[in-house]
Amino acid sequence: MSASLVLRRRLAGELRALRMQAGLSQETVAEYLDASAYKIVRIENAQSSIGMSDLRQLLALYKVDAETRERLIDLGRNARKRGGWWSSYRDVLPGPYVQLEAEASQLRNYEPSKVPGLLQTPDYAHAVVRASDPSISPEEADRRVTVRMKRQERLHEDDGPLELKVLVDEAVLHRYAGGPDVMRSQLEHLLHTSERPNVSLRVLPYEAGLYPAVGNPFAILTFAESVDPDVVLCENRVGERYFHDADEVAGFHADFAQMTKVSLSEDASVTLIKRVIAEMGG
CATH class of the missing domain: 3.30.870 (Endonuclease; Chain A)
Known part of the structure; x- marks a missing residue:
């Protein structure tokens, strides 16, 4: 059974909280990733998954500690898994x-x-x-x-x-x-x-x-x-x-x-x- 959507929602919430904690706007984060602000909105609303490269870049931007970084990278990997009977x-x-x-x-x-x-x-x-x-x-x-x-x-x-x-x-x-x-x-x-x-x-x-x-x-x-x-x-x-x-x-x-x-x-x-x-x- 795949829990990808639930995990994507969990990751989205954590990334949104980290961005706000860092005092950064979605536009600033989008510019850092060389992406559109719409992409960041979709990621933070769990409407689309985030690639592992983008995830690592964001965690670096948000200056998370090593333990949090590894936990969120693992969460990101699991959130991208597909499957389930549906x-x-x-x-x-x-x-x-x-x-x-x-x-x-x-x-x-x-x-x-x-x-x-x-x-x-x-x-x-x-x-x-x-x-x-x-x-x-x-x-x-x-x-x-x-x-x-x-x-x-x-x-x-x-x-x-x-x-x-x-x-x-x-x-x-x-x-x-x-x-x-x-x-x-x-x-x-x-x-x-x-x-x-x-x-x-x-x-x-x-x-x-x-x-x-x-x-x-x-x-x-x-x-x-x-x-x-x-x-x-x-x-x-x-x-x-x-x-x-x-x-x-x-x-x-x-x-x-x-x-x-x-x-x-x-x-x-x-x-x-x-x-x-x-x-x-x-």
Whole structure:
């Protein structure tokens, strides 16, 4: 498994801190490397990797001590490594989310209209993929579903499985995807998966009324190492938007905490899901 993106973010943060500590502007650093300021911006935002030659030059410019130099050079080497199961699915992955999720230790996910990808059955996932893009080819739909199922392996790892906290609006339980049989199987899958100790599933009932972020799905990714800051993903039809700023991320944490307060307990959520299944008949 490759941790290149997470490590690149860590290196970017350290390089940005060293530059500021040295009292240098991005323009000054760019001139030193005979590069554009845009390149430095991308490196410090982890949007692109830094070459080892440039990294060594920057560490010399920032006058870091020998121990720090060796540590950051080693970090730079590891950050440039490529790989991971997702490499074979770059054509159906719009952004870096899957790489981040693969290295996260905890995920908080709010979904107002559909079951989160990590809890979807294959049939339900196919229905979601087809609904989001009716013109998609059967081959690409299969690849997208395969990625979704592959992601779910994080929940079942023996060593450090992903801790998943999910909030879904009650509407998710009533909005059929793929027909009654597919939906019934999906709801039963939710009951089964919610029994895992690393999975928390809670429903925001209609009675909760309006709440923070209502109707706007988001995911908060937290990492095991404290030096790796949380990331928030907001996704809609036009693409993905990521939030890294500490204050912005804190706002999403506050929303999730408030939404958790007005949601049903885990036991009450299970009871509601069972009731919905029973009302479906069959």
